[in-house]
Each structure stands twice: as C-alpha cells, then as structure tokens.
Amino acid sequence: MTPARTLATARRVLLQLRHDPRTLAMLLVVPVVLMGLLAWILTDAEFDFWAPPLLGIFPLLVMFLVTSVATLRERTGGTLERLLSMPTGKGDIIFGYALAFGTVAVVQAVVVSAAAFGLFGLQVAGSPGLVGLVAVIDALLGTALGLFVSAFARTEFQAVQFMPLVLIPQILLCGLLVPTDELPAVLRWVSVVLPMTYAVEAMQQVLHSVTTTSAFRQDVAILTLIAVGLLGLGAATLRRRTA
C-alpha cells in the first residue's frame, strides 16, 4: 500500500462519479428534499428532535448503497482481479474508496446540514459543525459497511437486499423510535453492538448540550473505531486468488 496508489484510486473513483452526474445530483438533492418534507410535516419542536438523528442516518444509508454496488461492480467486472494481479495493495483499494466516498460524504453533510439549518430552521443547542462531523463519520461508516457486505453478495440485487437486512434493524434499535433503555434486555444488548446507536446518540447529544459532552466524545470515538475496523475487515475480504 502506498499513498500514491491510494490517492490514484480515490481520484479514479471520483472521476467515475463525475461521469455519472445523475447519481451525484441524487446524492446531494434527495436528502435535502427528504429533510424538507420532514420539516413540512412536523412542528418546529418535532423537527428539531427528528432532524439531527436523520442527518446521521441519511449519509450512512446512501453511502452504504453506493459503496456496496460500486465494489460489487469492481468484483464482478474483473477490474478487482486485474488490480490484485498488479502491485496494488488491498489497502490502496479500500482506503481509496473510503477517501473518495468520504469526500463525497463531506460535501453531502455540508449541503444537507446547511439546508436543515438555513432553509428549514433546524435549531440545536450544540454547534452545527458537530452535526456535520458526525454526519461525515456516519458516511464513512456506511462506506465501510458497504465494502464489507459487498463481499457476501454475488449480484447487485443481493447487494441492494443487504440494506434492509443490515440497516433497518439498526434504525429500529438505535434509540430513535424507542429509547434504548426502554428496549427489552436482549434487544438493548443488541443495540449496544450496532453502530447506528452511537450515531443517533451523538446527534442527540449535540441537540441537547451546548458544550461537547463526554458521552458525545465517546460516541464519536466508538463510531470511528467501528468504521476503521470494518474497513480493515473489508480489506480482508479482498482475495487475490479465487476459485
């Protein structure tokens, strides 16, 4: 793995996206539209409650889908095999993708947060910058999860089906619908190991506290660790030799 090759890969992934303006537009416009819809149907106080966690969930969902399909294409199209027969490190591919989609995630987080705060009047006690930070980490987490599960999908249909399997239970158990300490004991333990729980908790901390709390810092640290760990697992699923 070398910085030059990792950067070349990130650049290549971004160039591919540039040739797909519709996807790029949807990455930025769809979350803004959904946020607007939410602001429209909820009262101001309700919107302030729901919007920050959703600002964390959107990038996770979107990046999960984009990454799992993109890497699956790379696996089935033969380019992955080609790259792995070259002096490419597995990390060059994984971190190249993470870097590229991380960049997209930053732009997405900035655009969606700006819309939520500027257009739709979202108000939180903490800094809007922290909302953006958590959104970016969540996007990286989505990228890492997508990279990891794409190893278990043979077709794009299967890859897309991993979204309800991997993400919807997390949405149900993350504390957004029912606070985690009111969940049945077994489910509470499950929620402890699911990363989205920390994403939502971190957003709720920003919503309620003017200063960064230790719970917030802990959530951010856990999210970052899980994202990095999953990227490592994703690298381990790349096999130079296949049947």
Place this chain on the structure above:
Amino acid sequence: MDAPVVSVDGLRVVRGGRPVVDGVSFTVPAGQVTGLLGPSGCGKTTLMRSIVGVQIVAGGTIDVLGEPAGSRGLRSRVGYVTQSAAVYGDLSVRDNVRYFARMLGAPASDVDRVIREVGLDDQTGQLVGRLSGGQRERVSLATALLGTPELLVLDEPTVGVDPVLRRDLWARFRDLAAAGASLLVSSHVMDEAARCDRLLLMREGRLLADETPDALLARTGTATVEDAFLALIEASVPA
C-alpha cells in the same frame, strides 16, 4: 537456451468437483510467443489465471520467472489481459489507462504510447462504456502493454478485432518478443497459430500438443493447425 519463463508441473484445478485443468505440465520458453489454443471451455482461461496467480489450484507447481506463481515480486513483472475487458466503463480511455499506469508505477509517457499501439488514439477522450466490445478489449490490452513486463499473459486479445489491427497487434507481440519479453497468448482461432513460435493445444483440461507449429504439422501429417487438432483428437480416442 535461456531457462524457461514459466514451468508448469502437474497442474490440477478443480471447480465444482470437476477437474478443469487435469495434470498439465509444460514450459514457456523465454523471448518467444507461445500460443495456447483450444475450443472455448477447454481450460485455457483457468490455466492462464493459474500462471498469473489469481486462481486457487488443487495441485501441482507453477514457477514464473524463478518464483512461485502469484508471488508479490511478480506483480509488476507479469502483464495480464483478461478475456472480457477489465476496464471502467464510466471513465474515458485515457483515464482508464492513466489509472492502471499509476497502479503499476509505469511512466506517464507510456499512456499515450500504449493507446496508440492499440489504435485508439482517436478515441482517447471517449467513455469506454460507449465504445464497441472490440474497442473495450483493446483498452484492456493497452493497459497490459504499460511498463516493460517480462511476461505477458494475454487471454484472447484479438477477439473482435478487424484484420488490419489484428495484423498490427501480432506485429507488436513479435516486437515485444524480439525485445526479450515472453508472451503466452490464447486463442480459439486456429489460424493465429501460424504466428506463434510454439503451440500448446488444449482440450478438456489436458494438453494434446506442446511443440513448434512445423513439428506439429509434420507429426500429424496435416497442412493446417485445425486439421492437426482434429487428427490429435481422433488419435486420442480409443477405437
């Protein structure tokens, strides 16, 4: 004579419980163009993947340039073109070649050179996904010509290529061999055999022949490789 660049000994590859390559042994001599011929599905691609080191093998040994196939040190010394074009449809021709050049650490000046060599200099800015199938394969081939690989493993590189370009590509392969590179080129087109220094004929996972085209024709008493292939199959079937 130089040591062979590839030595395959007793190679077996099993897929789905069925042997796909069944006890194959041969060598690829240095500085020559070796043709790997046989009908589709005979195991050519699996054999080539094994030499490049991306195939899980069940038995046997493969030595490439003095190292076990797939060794880390070989990855920049062996060029490989897969049968279906392994390139990015949503990138231009130049961006594809440039990316693979960066991954290989090939000089930037190679990018225009290899695009010219596969006759795509008028399409450099076009998205690969908008090219014809044959043109896409040429983009894939271009990326294998980057740098100065010592061994080129080309899986059906001239499928769907017009006769003029096919002639030019074979001339390019000959130039590469003359400059010291070794090539293993697969084809199911028997008339390409005449352009090779040495032939491997394969059928149902086994080698039927491993010799020069002239020796093959002399041994089978036939005039074309196609006829030689038929003669060998008939001879191997017990009466």
